[in-house]
Amino acid sequence: MKNKLTEAQNLVLLQKEKFLVRQALHNNADAFSQLVAMNKKRVEAVGRKFFNDITDIEDFVQEVFIKAYKNLSSFKGKSLFSTWITRIAFTTAINQKKSFKITDSYEDQEDFLPSYYDTPENEQIKSLTREAINEAVQTLPENYAVCIRLFFYLDMNQEDISEMTGIPLNTVKSNIFRAKKILSEKLGGLL
Numbered sequence: 001m002k003n004k005l006t007e008a009q010n011l012v013l014l015q016k017e018k019f020l021v022r023q024a025l026h027n028n029a030d031a032f033s034q035l036v037a038m039n040k041k042r043v044e045a046v047g048r049k050f051f052n053d054i055t056d057i058e059d060f061v062q063e064v065f066i067k068a069y070k071n072l073s074s075f076k077g078k079s080l081f082s083t084w085i086t087r088i089a090f091t092t093a094i095n096q097k098k099s100f101k102i103t104d105s106y107e108d109q110e111d112f113l114p115s116y117y118d119t120p121e122n123e124q125i126k127s128l129t130r131e132a133i134n135e136a137v138q139t140l141p142e143n144y145a146v147c148i149r150l151f152f153y154l155d156m157n158q159e160d161i162s163e164m165t166g167i168p169l170n171t172v173k174s175n176i177f178r179a180k181k182i183l184s185e186k187l188g189g190l191l
Contacts, residue, residue, distance in 0.1 A: 144179035
């Protein structure tokens with residue numbers, strides 16, 4: 001089950017982030033360091049979906065946080081800082097890649113398929129399943145693919161996807177529903 005924050009937890013986090021942003025805007029390096037520490041894994045996760053090389057991912061993470069620091073005054077605190085930084089990461093990755101292609105998207109998700117036995121045959125089946133899923137996702141219309149990738153690969157909720165992409169919430173819900181339906185048809189009994 002996904003670990004979602006309650007409304008009260010979101011409010012507390014939002015206030016903490018606003019405080020850290022204000023401090024960072026007043027040249028408090030420690031405050032910005034805290035924001036980086038709180039969001040580094042999220043930005044790295046975005047980077048892993050776009051880049052295969054660890055050096056490229058590290059460069060990407062650094063570039064995202066530099067952009068965030070330079071544009072910190074534009075953070076208004078209407079959303080969580082994590083949503084804002086993810087939007088920057090997503091946009092930066094797309095601009096760097098120019099073509100939105102995710103490879104080995106399930107590579108780090110060990111629990112995606114149950115591992116009854118760690119045999120070479122089972123590993124091959126897992127690998128082929130990952131490949132089939134990634135290929136199927138790549139054939140989706142772009143508006144569906146963006147939503148489904150953020151929803152499943154980055155574990156974002158629909159509200160955050162809407163906020164990050166600027167796509168209306170009901171459209172995000174519809175895109176995810178339709179993408180799931182298309183993937184189910186394409187993949188048949190695979191899943």
